[in-house]
Amino acid sequence: MPRTTPLMIQIATGDPRPIAKQIVDGVRRAIAAGELEVGQQLPSVRGLAMQLMINPNTVAKAYGELAAEGWLEARQGLGLYVAAPRQRLSKGERERRLDEAVQRLVNDVIGLDFPPATVLSRVEQELAPLAAKKSA
Incomplete structure (x- = not known):
């Protein structure tokens, strides 16, 4: 069983949203829909960037926003994981x-x-x- 959960999100070049926003929205939707469960590890920044063929800085920006909002939690030296549900926004x-x-x-x-x-x-x-x- 793989340690990291693959992210099945697609980036649309014709989408008016920036790529980082598309990633944020895709991860939020996957978590809200139960496709990503609490405690599941997400791909590394570099791994997702390679999968989507985009700049790693774009993935890092998206992951940073998701972590700041409480959707993801960073575990030092281990990576990013889906955070336990809580009221993320006021x-x-x-x-x-x-x-x-x-x-x-x-x-x-x-x-x-x-x-x-x-x-x-x-x-x-x-x-x-x-x-x-x-x-x-």
């Missing part, structure tokens, strides 16, 4: 980020001319499997 910060995400979604879909019920249904469809994995 209620105010969580509300602010939710507001930003909703505004981005609204700005992205407003020109598509779908009724609000269709948009809400699609969001629920995307969240449902994640909630099911998290509670299982």
